[in-house]
Amino acid sequence: MSLIEHRTVIVVGGGPAGLPLAAVLGGWQPFFRPATTFSRRYGPLADALQQVEGSLLGIDFNDLVARGIAPVDLFRALHHPRKLFEDLDQIAMGFRREQGVDTLLLTREEVGGLWNNAPRNLLTLSPGQWMEFAFYPLAQHADEMGLEIDVNTLIKKTDLIDYYHRIPERFAVEDRVRTWQDVYEIAPHERGFKVCTRDVKTGDESTYTCKYLVYATGQRAKLRQLDVEGEDQPFVTPFYDRPEDFPGERVMVVGGGRSGDWAATELHDAGKQVVYSMRQASGIHWQLINDSLYLPYYQRIADILREASPRMEALYNTRIKKIDPDGGVAVETPDGVRTVEVDHIVTEIGGWADYSLLQGFGPLSLFDKRDAYRFQVHQLQTHAHNYESIDIPNLYAGGYLAQDIGLVVMAMHGTTYAIAGDIMQKEGVLNTYAI
Ligand SMILES: Cc1cc2nc3c(=O)[nH]c(=O)nc-3n(C[C@H](O)[C@H](O)[C@H](O)COP(=O)(O)OP(=O)(O)OC[C@H]3O[C@@H](n4cnc5c(N)ncnc54)[C@H](O)[C@@H]3O)c2cc1C
Secondary structure: OOOEEEEEEEEEOOOOOOHHHHHHHOOEEEEEOOOHHHHHHOHHHHHHHHOOOOOHHHEOHHHHHHOOOOHHHHHHHHHOOOOOOOOHHHOOEEEEEOOOOOEEEEOOOOOOHHHHHOOOOOEEEEEHHHHOEOOEOHHHHHHHHOOOOOOOOEEEHHHHHHHHHHHHHHOOOHHHEEOOEEEEEEEEEOOEEEEEEEEOOOOOEEEEEEEEEEEOOOOOOEEOOOOOEOOOOOOEEOOOOOHHHOOOOEEEEEEOOHHHHHHHHHHHHOOOEEEEEEOOOHHHHHHHHHHOOOOHHHHHHHHHHHOOOOOEEEEOOOEEEEEOOOOEEEEEEOOEEEEEEOOEEEEOOOEEOOOOOEOOOOOOOEEEEEOOOOOEEEEEOEOOOOOEEOOOOOEEEOHHHEOOOOOOHHHHOHHHHHHHHHHHHHOOOOOOEOO
């Protein structure tokens, strides 16, 4: 029988939400540092924080919320007192390694979350520095690595994932991170939680227990399926990386959101014959295009569609009915069912937050969050001061799985400090103080 390993905290999911917790719970604590823009914009708060000698993780977050300040907003203001990055000194927090708590991060791929599987040439939707952690500004990373990155512009996916990959070693928390571990069950246990994992590469299974669990599996831990006959054909994939992976002429992209738009545009410009199949109406697609013209690839897809390029056929109000082994795809269009012959099918139909790992806890209260950029997620209902589930004590929702957190990375980072602070205060590592 295999041994059960006990940890104080287990974080499930190593994306932009879970990864910083490995460092902060590992002891990298934030301390207030006077900074001009922060003081100018948030004078009374800056004055109060100036009196604090201890770690910002010791703040009484309940008291903060009672005064109308959400922890995410406090830490976002400290990190990004303005949207533009000017220099390292504008961040009103410095980090030092102090006492941490025993923490293990389990994730089923490399750290960096869904960015591992994002298309190779994709640019972020937000300026690079909005995707960074406060304890390691992207500008500092670029400087240390000798990279030319303009952190105020959209950056390449490859630069972003290299940054995330570097975190465990840079902050000496590699021993707290186990990659390629698929968590398949989280259940109640007398010590808190039981966590069962399977190694993605070897199939080896392990069991852990922990007192606190941070659930940071992301908003698309489970990818949507077409649910049609033939979906399992080898030429059908939900992972689009780059055009070179698709030998042959004819590629069908199924989607209609940002990921589908990227794949369809890049495949078209690589000379492929693209059939772009969407369930939505043309007007809804064009609304997304028009709202997104600040992104270069949206200007491009707008041009391709307006010019009616002979290598791009957009099929609106269309459903895939069946995929034949020879590449024939039956599609139902407003003009009737037709068959399209393809070499490949890329499905970019999104995914959803997966709470099915939590077994034996009773019903979970969820919160339906949507934003203007078409991101949508079922969030866990959580307490406003610490992002702990209202249903399951000591279960924390990481990033924007927590109630009402905005669906961009910059909006979610503050959850890191409130969750880590709450756990450290409960564990007696830090004294609690009001500001
Ligand atoms: C194409 C695309 C572009 C985007 N661009 C931007 C952008 O520019 N700016 C922005 O702010 N946001 C952007 N987003 C939103 C994106 O969700 C965030 O950037 C970010 O990745 C969310 O971080 P996360 O840690 O919550 O989730 P994820 O990045 O999804 O990380 C969760 C991790 O948990 C792992 N996991 C899930 N289930 C399990 C399990 N059972 N066991 C073990 N591990 C598990 C996953 O495999 C993954 O590694 C984009 C999203 C997409 C799809």
